[in-house]
Amino acid sequence: MYEQIMEKAKQYEKETTRFLCDMIGHPSFSTKEKDVIDCIKKEMEAVGFDEVRIDGLGNVIGRIGTGRHVIAFDAHIDTVYAGDMSLWKTGPFKAEVKDGMVIGRGSVDQESGMASMLTAARIIKELNFNDKFSVYFTGTVMEEDCDGLCWQYLIKEEKLVPELVVITEPTNLNIYRGHRGRMEMMIHVKGLSCHGSAPERGDNAIYKISRIALEIEKLHDKLKNDAFLGKGSVAVTQVFFSSPSQCAVPDAASIQLDRRLTYGETKDTAVMEVKAACRKAGYPEADVEILMYEEAAYTGLVYPTEKYYPTWVLPESSPWLKTAEQSYEKVLGKKPFVDKWTFSTNGVAIMGMHNIPCIGMGPGNEIYAHAPNEACPVEHLTKAAAFYAAFIYALNQKRD
Numbered sequence: 001m002y003e004q005i006m007e008k009a010k011q012y013e014k015e016t017t018r019f020l021c022d023m024i025g026h027p028s029f030s031t032k033e034k035d036v037i038d039c040i041k042k043e044m045e046a047v048g049f050d051e052v053r054i055d056g057l058g059n060v061i062g063r064i065g066t067g068r069h070v071i072a073f074d075a076h077i078d079t080v081y082a083g084d085m086s087l088w089k090t091g092p093f094k095a096e097v098k099d100g101m102v103i104g105r106g107s108v109d110q111e112s113g114m115a116s117m118l119t120a121a122r123i124i125k126e127l128n129f130n131d132k133f134s135v136y137f138t139g140t141v142m143e144e145d146c147d148g149l150c151w152q153y154l155i156k157e158e159k160l161v162p163e164l165v166v167i168t169e170p171t172n173l174n175i176y177r178g179h180r181g182r183m184e185m186m187i188h189v190k191g192l193s194c195h196g197s198a199p200e201r202g203d204n205a206i207y208k209i210s211r212i213a214l215e216i217e218k219l220h221d222k223l224k225n226d227a228f229l230g231k232g233s234v235a236v237t238q239v240f241f242s243s244p245s246q247c248a249v250p251d252a253a254s255i256q257l258d259r260r261l262t263y264g265e266t267k268d269t270a271v272m273e274v275k276a277a278c279r280k281a282g283y284p285e286a287d288v289e290i291l292m293y294e295e296a297a298y299t300g301l302v303y304p305t306e307k308y309y310p311t312w313v314l315p316e317s318s319p320w321l322k323t324a325e326q327s328y329e330k331v332l333g334k335k336p337f338v339d340k341w342t343f344s345t346n347g348v349a350i351m352g353m354h355n356i357p358c359i360g361m362g363p364g365n366e367i368y369a370h371a372p373n374e375a376c377p378v379e380h381l382t383k384a385a386a387f388y389a390a391f392i393y394a395l396n397q398k399r400d
Helices: 002-011 013-024 034-047 111-127 149-156 205-222 267-280 319-332 378-398
Strands: 051-054 060-064 069-076 096-098 101-103 133-140 164-167 181-190 233-242 252-261 287-290 358-360 375-377
Touching (some): 002 319, 013 034, 013 111, 034 111, 060 111, 069 378, 101 378, 111 133, 181 205, 205 233, 205 252, 205 267, 252 267, 319 358, 319 378
Antiparallel strands (some): 051 060, 181 252
16 A cells, blocks of 8 residues: 555646645735635645635635544645845746756745645545544644644634644654744833933933843853753844933833743743843843734734743654654655754644644755745655655554
């Protein structure tokens, strides 16, 4: 059966590539994904999914099979902007296939995963080896702006609670089992304005926030390290202030922090560390805020969430991981390299918040994510599709 699966994936290579190019041709920035969602819905219907719908947040949800076990494949289909157009050799939204690569914004991060997922659905249906699973394929929105928000909605509002989710973010065809979490914070301090010609009359908020920033720099070196996920990190990424004029001492100042959380670090521990840094700087009264995401989806829905995205790791002993490794080797002919993402994914909500196991495997190399001339090997599309189908086949052999 594994040979048949690979042969089918190769037969569909042109169709997989064509569909990826179609998606790239519909710019799909976060909160502006409607056109590409409609494109995916149309493709799912053409494939012959048993159910296709769009939820209130704008995610497209397709299902094949009616088995009592539930598994999902996820691809976020929003992209970042193109950036400096002069750095692109081709039009970022006019997909080009050249030298075995699909070039265009979203070709790696991560519409390629969606293209391979739908080819896997074709294979599963045609070879008819899925009788135990309801398999969901989700094209999710707003991940680039707020990773995991889409799955918070799917789990809480749509009541989609799979036994496992396969995340198809780029892994260079490796299998990934986790990544660091993250959170976005602000530190605010107050001062007292006065005329800039006599600064001693006031209390300069920029001096205060600068001293705190230097303590945050020191904090970075003290953060926890994990043998698998690596070290936690913190960085000051933006500085803000308010002042009556350019000739006045600032009366308030703030810094924004990007905090990456390794295994064992949480929202509470991260906030406590930042508050301790403020005290060391001499300003225990500084206010530490966790930011909120409250942007409207393309559907108009606002679904607020804290910008806290928990760390997650699937244990090496997980039966899901073992089955994934076995099916990978059987269909692709080699043992997989099991690793982790550097960046964050929807797994922060799926497993980080809701403890639903996740594994990752996707076409493309993450080093090209968000980069000019983003490009995914066509060969990766085919191999990823074969793995997804093979994984479902293997699970059907194991489930009652």
